[in-house]
Amino acid sequence: MHMFSREHLAASSGIVGAAGPLAAGFALAAQHLRAGHIAVAFFGEGAMNQGMLMESLNLAVAWGLPVVFVCKDNGWEITTRAGWVTGGGIAKRARSFGMCVEHVRGTDVVAVWKAAERLTAQARKGRPAFLHARCPHHEGHFLGDPMLLVLHKPVQQLTQMMPGLVKSYLCHPGASLVARTRSMSNIVKALAIMGTGHWLTNQDPLCLARCGLDSEFLERTEKEVREEMERARTEALEDWRKERATWQ
Protein backbone atom coordinates (compact mmCIF):
# COMPACT_ATOMS: atom_id res chain seq x y z
CA MET A 1 0.00 0.00 0.00
CA HIS A 2 1.14 3.55 -0.80
CA MET A 3 4.29 2.43 -2.61
CA PHE A 4 5.28 4.57 -5.54
CA SER A 5 8.24 4.85 -7.84
CA ARG A 6 7.86 7.40 -10.57
CA GLU A 7 11.21 6.28 -11.93
CA HIS A 8 9.86 2.76 -12.48
CA LEU A 9 6.33 3.92 -13.35
CA ALA A 10 5.12 1.78 -10.47
CA ALA A 11 2.22 2.81 -8.24
CA SER A 12 -0.08 1.23 -5.70
CA SER A 13 -3.34 2.08 -3.97
CA GLY A 14 -5.21 1.15 -0.83
CA ILE A 15 -8.49 1.12 -2.73
CA VAL A 16 -9.64 -2.28 -3.99
CA GLY A 17 -9.90 -2.29 -7.78
CA ALA A 18 -8.13 1.04 -8.31
CA ALA A 19 -5.30 -0.66 -10.23
CA GLY A 20 -7.65 -1.33 -13.17
CA PRO A 21 -8.37 2.22 -14.33
CA LEU A 22 -4.81 3.35 -13.48
CA ALA A 23 -3.30 0.59 -15.62
CA ALA A 24 -5.62 1.50 -18.49
CA GLY A 25 -4.24 5.03 -18.22
CA PHE A 26 -0.64 3.83 -18.05
CA ALA A 27 -1.33 1.77 -21.17
CA LEU A 28 -2.83 4.77 -22.96
CA ALA A 29 0.28 6.78 -22.09
CA ALA A 30 2.47 3.93 -23.31
CA GLN A 31 0.64 3.98 -26.67
CA HIS A 32 1.42 7.67 -27.05
CA LEU A 33 4.82 7.99 -25.40
CA ARG A 34 6.57 4.62 -25.13
CA ALA A 35 5.85 2.42 -28.10
CA GLY A 36 6.24 -1.29 -27.35
CA HIS A 37 5.68 -0.85 -23.64
CA ILE A 38 2.77 -2.30 -21.74
CA ALA A 39 0.97 -1.69 -18.43
CA VAL A 40 0.32 -4.43 -15.87
CA ALA A 41 -2.40 -4.28 -13.21
CA PHE A 42 -2.29 -6.56 -10.15
CA PHE A 43 -5.37 -7.14 -8.00
CA GLY A 44 -7.17 -9.85 -6.08
CA GLU A 45 -10.28 -11.79 -7.04
CA GLY A 46 -12.29 -9.53 -4.70
CA ALA A 47 -11.50 -6.58 -6.95
CA MET A 48 -13.19 -8.43 -9.82
CA ASN A 49 -16.49 -7.44 -8.19
CA GLN A 50 -15.65 -3.74 -8.33
CA GLY A 51 -17.42 -1.77 -11.02
CA MET A 52 -14.35 0.31 -11.86
CA LEU A 53 -12.34 -2.81 -12.66
CA MET A 54 -15.10 -4.24 -14.86
CA GLU A 55 -15.29 -0.90 -16.65
CA SER A 56 -11.51 -0.93 -17.14
CA LEU A 57 -11.58 -4.36 -18.78
CA ASN A 58 -14.15 -3.06 -21.24
CA LEU A 59 -12.28 0.20 -21.83
CA ALA A 60 -9.04 -1.66 -22.48
CA VAL A 61 -10.71 -3.82 -25.14
CA ALA A 62 -12.66 -0.94 -26.66
CA TRP A 63 -9.50 1.16 -27.04
CA GLY A 64 -7.13 -1.72 -27.81
CA LEU A 65 -4.83 -0.83 -24.92
CA PRO A 66 -1.51 -2.59 -24.29
CA VAL A 67 -2.35 -3.87 -20.82
CA VAL A 68 -2.20 -7.16 -18.91
CA PHE A 69 -4.59 -7.62 -16.00
CA VAL A 70 -3.28 -10.06 -13.39
CA CYS A 71 -5.81 -11.45 -10.94
CA LYS A 72 -4.20 -13.10 -7.91
CA ASP A 73 -7.02 -15.30 -6.67
CA ASN A 74 -6.58 -16.57 -3.10
CA GLY A 75 -10.29 -17.23 -2.61
CA TRP A 76 -10.77 -14.67 0.15
CA GLU A 77 -12.30 -11.19 -0.09
CA ILE A 78 -10.90 -9.94 3.23
CA THR A 79 -12.78 -12.34 5.54
CA THR A 80 -15.50 -13.33 3.07
CA ARG A 81 -15.17 -16.50 1.01
CA ALA A 82 -15.00 -15.32 -2.62
CA GLY A 83 -17.42 -18.03 -3.77
CA TRP A 84 -20.14 -16.70 -1.46
CA VAL A 85 -20.27 -13.33 -3.16
CA THR A 86 -19.09 -13.95 -6.75
CA GLY A 87 -21.36 -14.88 -9.63
CA GLY A 88 -19.98 -16.96 -12.52
CA GLY A 89 -16.23 -17.50 -12.91
CA ILE A 90 -13.40 -14.96 -12.89
CA ALA A 91 -11.69 -16.21 -16.05
CA LYS A 92 -15.00 -16.68 -17.84
CA ARG A 93 -15.98 -13.14 -16.94
CA ALA A 94 -12.73 -11.74 -18.35
CA ARG A 95 -13.11 -13.85 -21.50
CA SER A 96 -16.57 -12.40 -22.09
CA PHE A 97 -14.95 -9.00 -22.67
CA GLY A 98 -13.20 -10.54 -25.66
CA MET A 99 -9.74 -10.56 -24.14
CA CYS A 100 -7.06 -13.19 -24.25
CA VAL A 101 -7.23 -15.11 -20.93
CA GLU A 102 -4.94 -17.69 -19.36
CA HIS A 103 -5.33 -19.57 -16.14
CA VAL A 104 -2.30 -20.70 -14.07
CA ARG A 105 -1.35 -21.99 -10.68
CA GLY A 106 0.19 -18.89 -9.10
CA THR A 107 2.85 -20.85 -7.21
CA ASP A 108 4.13 -22.48 -10.41
CA VAL A 109 6.77 -19.92 -11.32
CA VAL A 110 7.56 -21.42 -14.72
CA ALA A 111 3.90 -21.58 -15.72
CA VAL A 112 3.39 -17.95 -14.68
CA TRP A 113 6.50 -16.92 -16.60
CA LYS A 114 5.41 -18.67 -19.78
CA ALA A 115 1.84 -17.41 -19.61
CA ALA A 116 3.08 -13.89 -18.94
CA GLU A 117 5.34 -14.10 -22.00
CA ARG A 118 2.41 -15.06 -24.23
CA LEU A 119 0.06 -12.48 -22.72
CA THR A 120 2.50 -9.57 -22.81
CA ALA A 121 3.10 -10.37 -26.50
CA GLN A 122 -0.66 -10.11 -27.05
CA ALA A 123 -0.86 -6.84 -25.13
CA ARG A 124 1.97 -5.36 -27.21
CA LYS A 125 -0.19 -5.93 -30.25
CA GLY A 126 -2.97 -3.89 -28.65
CA ARG A 127 -4.93 -6.93 -27.48
CA PRO A 128 -5.52 -6.60 -23.72
CA ALA A 129 -4.88 -9.82 -21.83
CA PHE A 130 -5.89 -11.34 -18.52
CA LEU A 131 -3.97 -13.74 -16.30
CA HIS A 132 -5.93 -15.60 -13.66
CA ALA A 133 -3.52 -17.02 -11.06
CA ARG A 134 -4.70 -19.25 -8.24
CA CYS A 135 -2.70 -18.37 -5.10
CA PRO A 136 -2.55 -19.58 -1.49
CA HIS A 137 -3.82 -17.28 1.26
CA HIS A 138 -0.56 -16.76 3.16
CA GLU A 139 -1.54 -13.93 5.44
CA GLY A 140 -4.55 -11.81 6.25
CA HIS A 141 -5.93 -8.92 4.24
CA PHE A 142 -4.38 -6.72 6.93
CA LEU A 143 -2.24 -7.33 9.97
CA GLY A 144 -5.11 -7.74 12.42
CA ASP A 145 -7.30 -9.94 10.19
CA PRO A 146 -9.83 -11.22 12.74
CA MET A 147 -10.02 -14.71 11.27
CA LEU A 148 -6.27 -15.17 11.31
CA LEU A 149 -6.18 -13.95 14.90
CA VAL A 150 -8.59 -16.76 15.76
CA LEU A 151 -6.33 -19.26 13.99
CA HIS A 152 -3.13 -17.98 15.59
CA LYS A 153 -4.49 -17.43 19.11
CA PRO A 154 -7.58 -19.62 19.29
CA VAL A 155 -7.99 -19.73 23.06
CA GLN A 156 -7.61 -15.98 23.58
CA GLN A 157 -9.79 -15.02 20.60
CA LEU A 158 -12.53 -17.59 21.11
CA THR A 159 -12.79 -16.64 24.78
CA GLN A 160 -13.53 -13.11 23.57
CA MET A 161 -15.90 -14.12 20.77
CA MET A 162 -17.91 -16.99 22.21
CA PRO A 163 -19.95 -15.30 24.98
CA GLY A 164 -21.37 -12.77 22.49
CA LEU A 165 -22.15 -15.45 19.92
CA VAL A 166 -23.82 -17.77 22.43
CA LYS A 167 -25.85 -14.91 23.90
CA SER A 168 -26.96 -13.85 20.41
CA TYR A 169 -27.84 -17.43 19.52
CA LEU A 170 -30.19 -17.63 22.51
CA CYS A 171 -31.38 -14.00 22.65
CA HIS A 172 -35.01 -13.21 21.74
CA PRO A 173 -36.52 -11.91 19.57
CA GLY A 174 -34.60 -12.69 16.44
CA ALA A 175 -34.45 -15.07 13.50
CA SER A 176 -35.71 -18.66 13.58
CA LEU A 177 -33.48 -21.26 15.15
CA VAL A 178 -32.75 -22.62 11.66
CA ALA A 179 -31.51 -19.21 10.48
CA ARG A 180 -29.43 -18.69 13.61
CA THR A 181 -27.87 -22.10 13.22
CA ARG A 182 -27.07 -21.31 9.59
CA SER A 183 -25.30 -18.09 10.66
CA MET A 184 -23.33 -19.89 13.34
CA SER A 185 -22.31 -22.69 10.99
CA ASN A 186 -21.26 -20.16 8.30
CA ILE A 187 -18.85 -18.52 10.76
CA VAL A 188 -17.44 -21.89 11.84
CA LYS A 189 -17.22 -23.06 8.22
CA ALA A 190 -15.32 -19.91 7.17
CA LEU A 191 -12.84 -20.39 10.01
CA ALA A 192 -12.42 -24.07 9.14
CA ILE A 193 -11.80 -23.35 5.44
CA MET A 194 -9.24 -20.66 6.24
CA GLY A 195 -7.61 -22.89 8.86
CA THR A 196 -7.30 -25.81 6.44
CA GLY A 197 -5.83 -23.52 3.78
CA HIS A 198 -3.21 -22.32 6.21
CA TRP A 199 -2.36 -25.81 7.36
CA LEU A 200 -1.80 -26.83 3.74
CA THR A 201 0.31 -23.73 3.06
CA ASN A 202 2.51 -24.60 5.98
CA GLN A 203 3.28 -27.94 4.33
CA ASP A 204 5.47 -26.03 1.85
CA PRO A 205 7.93 -28.57 0.32
CA LEU A 206 10.72 -26.00 0.68
CA CYS A 207 10.09 -25.77 4.43
CA LEU A 208 10.04 -29.55 4.75
CA ALA A 209 13.30 -29.90 2.79
CA ARG A 210 15.01 -27.30 4.96
CA CYS A 211 14.26 -29.35 8.06
CA GLY A 212 16.70 -32.04 6.89
CA LEU A 213 19.67 -29.69 6.31
CA ASP A 214 22.24 -28.59 8.86
CA SER A 215 22.06 -24.95 9.91
CA GLU A 216 25.60 -23.94 8.93
CA PHE A 217 25.09 -25.23 5.40
CA LEU A 218 21.71 -23.46 5.21
CA GLU A 219 23.12 -20.16 6.38
CA ARG A 220 25.98 -20.29 3.87
CA THR A 221 23.71 -21.27 1.00
CA GLU A 222 21.15 -18.63 1.80
CA LYS A 223 23.86 -15.97 1.92
CA GLU A 224 25.09 -17.04 -1.51
CA VAL A 225 21.55 -17.02 -2.87
CA ARG A 226 20.90 -13.56 -1.47
CA GLU A 227 24.12 -12.24 -3.02
CA GLU A 228 23.30 -13.86 -6.34
CA MET A 229 19.82 -12.31 -6.30
CA GLU A 230 21.22 -8.90 -5.43
CA ARG A 231 23.74 -9.19 -8.31
CA ALA A 232 20.98 -10.17 -10.75
CA ARG A 233 18.77 -7.34 -9.54
CA THR A 234 21.53 -4.75 -9.94
CA GLU A 235 22.34 -6.00 -13.44
CA ALA A 236 18.68 -6.00 -14.45
CA LEU A 237 18.22 -2.47 -13.16
CA GLU A 238 21.37 -1.34 -14.99
CA ASP A 239 20.09 -2.87 -18.25
CA TRP A 240 16.74 -1.27 -17.71
CA ARG A 241 18.29 2.14 -17.10
CA LYS A 242 20.30 1.87 -20.32
CA GLU A 243 17.20 0.86 -22.24
CA ARG A 244 15.19 3.63 -20.67
CA ALA A 245 17.81 6.18 -21.67
CA THR A 246 17.22 5.21 -25.31
CA TRP A 247 13.50 6.00 -25.26
CA GLN A 248 13.61 9.18 -23.24
Place this chain on the structure above:
Amino acid sequence: MAVMSFTDAIEAALRQAMAADPRIIIFGEDVHMLRRNLYVQFGPGRVKPAPISESAFLGAAVGAAMAGLKPVVEIMMIDFLGVAFDAILNQASKVESFSGGKWRVPMVVRSACGGGYGDAGQHEQNLWGMLAGIPGLAVAVPSNPADAAGLMLTSLESPNPVIYLEHKLLADYWLEYLGRGNRTTVEFDVPAEGAAGEVPEPLAAVPFGQARLVCQGHDLTIATLGVGVHRSAEAAGLLNVQGISAAVIDLRTVSPLDRDTVVREVSASGALLVVDEDYRDFGLSGELAACMLEAGLKPRFARVATEGVIPYARHLEDAALPNVERIQEAALKMLS
Protein backbone atom coordinates in the same frame (compact mmCIF):
# COMPACT_ATOMS: atom_id res chain seq x y z
CA MET B 1 -26.69 2.93 33.58
CA ALA B 2 -24.43 0.23 32.20
CA VAL B 3 -20.77 0.57 31.25
CA MET B 4 -20.23 -0.36 27.60
CA SER B 5 -17.58 -0.04 24.98
CA PHE B 6 -18.29 2.34 22.09
CA THR B 7 -18.75 -0.64 19.76
CA ASP B 8 -21.03 -2.55 22.13
CA ALA B 9 -23.20 0.54 22.54
CA ILE B 10 -23.75 0.71 18.77
CA GLU B 11 -24.50 -3.00 18.71
CA ALA B 12 -26.98 -2.62 21.57
CA ALA B 13 -28.82 0.12 19.67
CA LEU B 14 -28.94 -1.98 16.51
CA ARG B 15 -30.06 -5.04 18.44
CA GLN B 16 -32.92 -3.13 20.07
CA ALA B 17 -34.04 -1.48 16.82
CA MET B 18 -33.76 -4.68 14.74
CA ALA B 19 -35.83 -6.61 17.29
CA ALA B 20 -38.55 -3.97 17.09
CA ASP B 21 -38.50 -3.34 13.33
CA PRO B 22 -38.13 -6.26 10.89
CA ARG B 23 -37.51 -3.81 8.03
CA ILE B 24 -34.03 -3.02 9.33
CA ILE B 25 -31.38 -5.04 7.52
CA ILE B 26 -27.60 -4.77 7.58
CA PHE B 27 -25.30 -5.32 4.66
CA GLY B 28 -21.72 -4.60 3.69
CA GLU B 29 -18.34 -6.25 3.34
CA ASP B 30 -17.46 -8.89 5.97
CA VAL B 31 -20.51 -8.17 8.16
CA HIS B 32 -20.78 -11.87 9.08
CA MET B 33 -17.50 -11.37 10.99
CA LEU B 34 -17.72 -7.67 11.92
CA ARG B 35 -21.33 -7.92 13.15
CA ARG B 36 -21.23 -11.61 14.01
CA ASN B 37 -23.48 -11.31 17.07
CA LEU B 38 -26.25 -9.66 15.06
CA TYR B 39 -25.58 -12.12 12.23
CA VAL B 40 -26.28 -14.99 14.61
CA GLN B 41 -29.29 -13.41 16.33
CA PHE B 42 -31.06 -12.13 13.22
CA GLY B 43 -29.83 -14.70 10.71
CA PRO B 44 -28.12 -14.46 7.33
CA GLY B 45 -31.25 -12.98 5.75
CA ARG B 46 -30.99 -9.74 7.72
CA VAL B 47 -27.21 -9.43 8.06
CA LYS B 48 -25.78 -10.00 4.60
CA PRO B 49 -22.11 -10.06 3.64
CA ALA B 50 -21.61 -8.23 0.34
CA PRO B 51 -18.97 -8.49 -2.37
CA ILE B 52 -16.40 -5.69 -2.57
CA SER B 53 -18.81 -3.77 -4.78
CA GLU B 54 -19.54 -0.52 -2.96
CA SER B 55 -21.29 1.18 -5.84
CA ALA B 56 -23.64 -1.78 -6.26
CA PHE B 57 -24.55 -2.35 -2.64
CA LEU B 58 -24.72 1.31 -1.64
CA GLY B 59 -26.92 1.98 -4.66
CA ALA B 60 -28.97 -1.09 -3.70
CA ALA B 61 -29.42 0.36 -0.22
CA VAL B 62 -30.96 3.48 -1.76
CA GLY B 63 -33.32 1.32 -3.83
CA ALA B 64 -34.19 -0.92 -0.90
CA ALA B 65 -34.93 2.10 1.29
CA MET B 66 -37.15 3.61 -1.43
CA ALA B 67 -39.03 0.31 -1.65
CA GLY B 68 -39.77 -0.11 2.04
CA LEU B 69 -36.71 -1.50 3.85
CA LYS B 70 -34.48 0.35 6.31
CA PRO B 71 -30.95 -0.65 5.35
CA VAL B 72 -27.94 -0.06 7.54
CA VAL B 73 -25.30 -0.25 4.86
CA GLU B 74 -21.68 -0.49 5.87
CA ILE B 75 -18.95 1.28 3.95
CA MET B 76 -15.98 -0.09 5.82
CA MET B 77 -14.16 3.23 5.81
CA ILE B 78 -15.57 6.57 4.74
CA ASP B 79 -12.63 6.95 2.33
CA PHE B 80 -14.14 4.09 0.30
CA LEU B 81 -17.31 6.10 -0.24
CA GLY B 82 -15.36 7.60 -3.13
CA VAL B 83 -15.89 4.35 -5.03
CA ALA B 84 -19.67 4.67 -4.70
CA PHE B 85 -20.30 8.37 -4.34
CA ASP B 86 -23.10 8.58 -6.90
CA ALA B 87 -25.48 6.63 -4.64
CA ILE B 88 -25.11 9.33 -1.97
CA LEU B 89 -24.46 12.47 -4.01
CA ASN B 90 -27.04 12.01 -6.75
CA GLN B 91 -29.49 9.37 -5.51
CA ALA B 92 -30.10 9.13 -1.74
CA SER B 93 -29.83 12.86 -1.09
CA LYS B 94 -32.08 13.90 -3.99
CA VAL B 95 -35.13 11.62 -3.85
CA GLU B 96 -37.08 13.53 -1.22
CA SER B 97 -36.72 16.82 -3.02
CA PHE B 98 -37.27 15.41 -6.52
CA SER B 99 -40.46 13.67 -5.40
CA GLY B 100 -41.86 16.84 -3.86
CA GLY B 101 -41.41 15.32 -0.42
CA LYS B 102 -43.53 12.27 -1.28
CA TRP B 103 -40.75 9.71 -1.28
CA ARG B 104 -38.04 9.35 1.33
CA VAL B 105 -34.93 7.25 1.73
CA PRO B 106 -34.61 5.94 5.29
CA MET B 107 -31.12 4.47 5.26
CA VAL B 108 -28.06 4.62 7.49
CA VAL B 109 -24.58 4.55 6.01
CA ARG B 110 -22.36 3.27 8.82
CA SER B 111 -18.69 3.91 8.30
CA ALA B 112 -15.41 4.14 10.20
CA CYS B 113 -13.48 7.41 10.06
CA GLY B 114 -10.48 9.12 11.54
CA GLY B 115 -6.82 8.48 12.21
CA GLY B 116 -4.19 8.11 14.88
CA TYR B 117 -3.03 4.54 14.20
CA GLY B 118 -0.78 4.88 11.13
CA ASP B 119 -2.99 4.16 8.14
CA ALA B 120 -2.53 7.37 6.12
CA GLY B 121 -4.63 9.37 3.71
CA GLN B 122 -6.67 6.66 1.95
CA HIS B 123 -7.96 5.12 5.21
CA GLU B 124 -8.03 7.88 7.82
CA GLN B 125 -10.08 10.69 6.37
CA ASN B 126 -13.18 12.10 8.04
CA LEU B 127 -15.01 13.86 5.20
CA TRP B 128 -17.94 14.96 7.38
CA GLY B 129 -17.58 18.53 6.14
CA MET B 130 -17.86 17.52 2.52
CA LEU B 131 -20.78 15.17 3.24
CA ALA B 132 -22.67 17.62 5.43
CA GLY B 133 -22.40 20.13 2.58
CA ILE B 134 -24.74 17.98 0.48
CA PRO B 135 -28.36 19.00 1.11
CA GLY B 136 -30.54 16.07 2.10
CA LEU B 137 -28.02 14.19 4.25
CA ALA B 138 -27.66 14.06 8.02
CA VAL B 139 -24.16 13.41 9.39
CA ALA B 140 -23.69 12.06 12.92
CA VAL B 141 -20.31 11.77 14.67
CA PRO B 142 -20.59 10.34 18.22
CA SER B 143 -17.76 10.91 20.69
CA ASN B 144 -18.73 8.47 23.47
CA PRO B 145 -20.73 5.24 24.00
CA ALA B 146 -23.95 6.93 25.20
CA ASP B 147 -24.04 9.17 22.13
CA ALA B 148 -23.00 6.26 19.91
CA ALA B 149 -26.09 4.33 20.97
CA GLY B 150 -28.35 7.39 21.12
CA LEU B 151 -27.37 8.75 17.71
CA MET B 152 -27.68 5.28 16.17
CA LEU B 153 -31.26 5.02 17.50
CA THR B 154 -32.08 8.41 16.01
CA SER B 155 -30.41 7.45 12.73
CA LEU B 156 -32.57 4.32 12.56
CA GLU B 157 -35.72 6.35 13.22
CA SER B 158 -34.82 9.00 10.65
CA PRO B 159 -36.96 9.01 7.49
CA ASN B 160 -33.98 10.39 5.54
CA PRO B 161 -30.45 9.20 4.75
CA VAL B 162 -27.94 9.45 7.57
CA ILE B 163 -24.17 9.11 7.44
CA TYR B 164 -23.09 7.63 10.78
CA LEU B 165 -19.35 7.89 11.43
CA GLU B 166 -17.53 5.93 14.13
CA HIS B 167 -13.99 7.04 14.87
CA LYS B 168 -11.47 4.18 14.76
CA LEU B 169 -9.73 5.27 17.97
CA LEU B 170 -13.06 4.79 19.75
CA ALA B 171 -14.22 1.59 18.03
CA ASP B 172 -11.94 -1.02 19.62
CA TYR B 173 -12.33 -3.70 16.96
CA TRP B 174 -11.21 -1.40 14.15
CA LEU B 175 -8.21 -0.30 16.15
CA GLU B 176 -7.30 -3.92 16.83
CA TYR B 177 -7.79 -5.05 13.22
CA LEU B 178 -6.18 -2.10 11.47
CA GLY B 179 -3.79 -0.70 14.03
CA ARG B 180 -2.65 -3.06 16.72
CA GLY B 181 -2.96 -6.38 14.89
CA ASN B 182 -2.31 -8.33 18.09
CA ARG B 183 1.06 -6.63 18.58
CA THR B 184 2.09 -5.53 22.03
CA THR B 185 4.73 -3.14 20.71
CA VAL B 186 2.41 -0.39 19.47
CA GLU B 187 0.55 2.25 21.43
CA PHE B 188 -2.26 4.54 20.39
CA ASP B 189 -3.60 7.64 22.09
CA VAL B 190 -7.10 6.30 22.77
CA PRO B 191 -9.36 8.65 24.73
CA ALA B 192 -10.58 6.37 27.53
CA GLU B 193 -13.87 8.24 28.15
CA GLY B 194 -14.72 7.85 24.47
CA ALA B 195 -13.86 4.18 24.06
CA ALA B 196 -15.91 3.01 27.04
CA GLY B 197 -18.43 4.67 29.33
CA GLU B 198 -21.86 4.75 30.85
CA VAL B 199 -24.88 4.18 28.64
CA PRO B 200 -28.42 4.75 29.93
CA GLU B 201 -30.70 1.76 30.39
CA PRO B 202 -32.99 1.58 28.54
CA LEU B 203 -31.06 3.21 25.70
CA ALA B 204 -31.98 6.86 25.13
CA ALA B 205 -32.17 8.37 21.65
CA VAL B 206 -30.00 11.46 21.17
CA PRO B 207 -31.76 13.97 18.90
CA PHE B 208 -29.92 15.33 15.86
CA GLY B 209 -28.79 18.95 15.93
CA GLN B 210 -28.39 19.17 19.69
CA ALA B 211 -24.84 19.90 20.80
CA ARG B 212 -23.63 18.98 24.28
CA LEU B 213 -21.72 21.35 26.54
CA VAL B 214 -18.85 19.16 27.74
CA CYS B 215 -17.41 21.77 30.10
CA GLN B 216 -18.19 25.40 30.78
CA GLY B 217 -15.85 28.34 30.36
CA HIS B 218 -16.03 32.09 29.82
CA ASP B 219 -12.79 33.10 28.07
CA LEU B 220 -13.04 30.86 25.04
CA THR B 221 -15.44 28.45 23.32
CA ILE B 222 -14.04 25.32 21.67
CA ALA B 223 -16.44 23.71 19.16
CA THR B 224 -15.50 20.18 18.16
CA LEU B 225 -16.70 16.61 17.64
CA GLY B 226 -15.57 12.97 17.64
CA VAL B 227 -12.11 12.39 19.09
CA GLY B 228 -11.61 16.18 18.99
CA VAL B 229 -13.94 16.40 22.00
CA HIS B 230 -11.50 14.46 24.16
CA ARG B 231 -8.43 16.28 22.86
CA SER B 232 -10.17 19.61 23.48
CA ALA B 233 -11.34 18.65 26.98
CA GLU B 234 -7.77 17.70 27.86
CA ALA B 235 -6.47 20.98 26.45
CA ALA B 236 -9.18 22.90 28.34
CA GLY B 237 -7.96 21.31 31.58
CA LEU B 238 -4.39 22.41 30.86
CA LEU B 239 -5.53 25.92 29.88
CA ASN B 240 -7.45 26.16 33.12
CA VAL B 241 -4.19 25.72 35.03
CA GLN B 242 -2.85 28.71 33.07
CA GLY B 243 -5.84 30.81 34.09
CA ILE B 244 -7.87 30.44 30.90
CA SER B 245 -11.41 29.16 31.21
CA ALA B 246 -12.47 27.32 28.05
CA ALA B 247 -15.88 25.84 27.26
CA VAL B 248 -15.98 22.73 25.08
CA ILE B 249 -18.97 21.99 22.84
CA ASP B 250 -19.48 18.53 21.35
CA LEU B 251 -21.47 19.21 18.17
CA ARG B 252 -22.52 15.53 17.87
CA THR B 253 -24.01 16.05 14.39
CA VAL B 254 -22.44 18.11 11.61
CA SER B 255 -25.73 18.18 9.74
CA PRO B 256 -28.02 19.34 11.21
CA LEU B 257 -25.59 21.73 12.90
CA ASP B 258 -26.53 23.20 16.28
CA ARG B 259 -25.67 26.77 15.38
CA ASP B 260 -27.70 28.19 18.27
CA THR B 261 -25.63 26.59 21.00
CA VAL B 262 -22.36 27.76 19.42
CA VAL B 263 -23.72 31.28 18.89
CA ARG B 264 -24.98 31.43 22.48
CA GLU B 265 -21.65 30.32 23.94
CA VAL B 266 -19.52 32.48 21.67
CA SER B 267 -21.60 35.59 22.28
CA ALA B 268 -20.67 35.17 25.94
CA SER B 269 -16.99 34.28 25.51
CA GLY B 270 -16.15 36.37 22.43
CA ALA B 271 -13.69 33.77 21.14
CA LEU B 272 -14.25 30.64 19.02
CA LEU B 273 -11.70 27.87 18.44
CA VAL B 274 -12.83 25.07 16.13
CA VAL B 275 -11.09 21.72 16.59
CA ASP B 276 -11.89 19.63 13.54
CA GLU B 277 -10.13 16.42 12.49
CA ASP B 278 -11.57 16.87 9.00
CA TYR B 279 -9.79 19.05 6.43
CA ARG B 280 -9.38 22.69 7.40
CA ASP B 281 -10.30 24.32 4.13
CA PHE B 282 -13.88 24.63 2.84
CA GLY B 283 -15.33 22.65 5.72
CA LEU B 284 -16.88 22.72 9.18
CA SER B 285 -14.50 25.30 10.66
CA GLY B 286 -15.18 27.82 7.89
CA GLU B 287 -18.90 27.08 8.17
CA LEU B 288 -18.87 27.88 11.89
CA ALA B 289 -17.00 31.14 11.22
CA ALA B 290 -19.69 32.09 8.70
CA CYS B 291 -22.40 31.23 11.26
CA MET B 292 -20.83 33.66 13.73
CA LEU B 293 -20.80 36.48 11.18
CA GLU B 294 -24.37 35.72 10.13
CA ALA B 295 -25.42 35.94 13.79
CA GLY B 296 -23.84 39.39 13.99
CA LEU B 297 -20.92 38.24 16.13
CA LYS B 298 -17.31 39.15 15.48
CA PRO B 299 -15.44 36.81 17.81
CA ARG B 300 -11.73 36.15 17.81
CA PHE B 301 -11.40 33.01 15.73
CA ALA B 302 -8.93 30.19 15.22
CA ARG B 303 -9.03 26.61 14.03
CA VAL B 304 -7.02 23.46 14.55
CA ALA B 305 -7.74 21.00 11.77
CA THR B 306 -6.10 18.61 9.33
CA GLU B 307 -4.19 20.68 6.80
CA GLY B 308 -3.19 18.32 4.03
CA VAL B 309 -2.96 14.66 3.10
CA ILE B 310 -2.67 12.59 6.30
CA PRO B 311 0.87 11.17 6.44
CA TYR B 312 1.70 7.53 7.10
CA ALA B 313 4.71 8.00 9.40
CA ARG B 314 3.38 8.03 12.94
CA HIS B 315 5.18 11.16 14.16
CA LEU B 316 4.08 13.13 11.10
CA GLU B 317 0.56 11.79 11.45
CA ASP B 318 0.42 12.83 15.11
CA ALA B 319 1.48 16.33 14.12
CA ALA B 320 -1.04 16.52 11.26
CA LEU B 321 -4.09 15.52 13.30
CA PRO B 322 -5.43 17.97 15.90
CA ASN B 323 -3.60 17.25 19.16
CA VAL B 324 -3.64 18.72 22.66
CA GLU B 325 -0.50 20.80 22.10
CA ARG B 326 -1.81 22.41 18.93
CA ILE B 327 -5.14 23.20 20.59
CA GLN B 328 -3.41 24.78 23.58
CA GLU B 329 -1.06 26.75 21.36
CA ALA B 330 -3.89 28.06 19.18
CA ALA B 331 -5.92 29.07 22.24
CA LEU B 332 -3.00 30.91 23.86
CA LYS B 333 -2.11 32.66 20.62
CA MET B 334 -5.71 33.72 20.05
CA LEU B 335 -6.10 35.12 23.55
CA SER B 336 -2.69 36.77 23.84
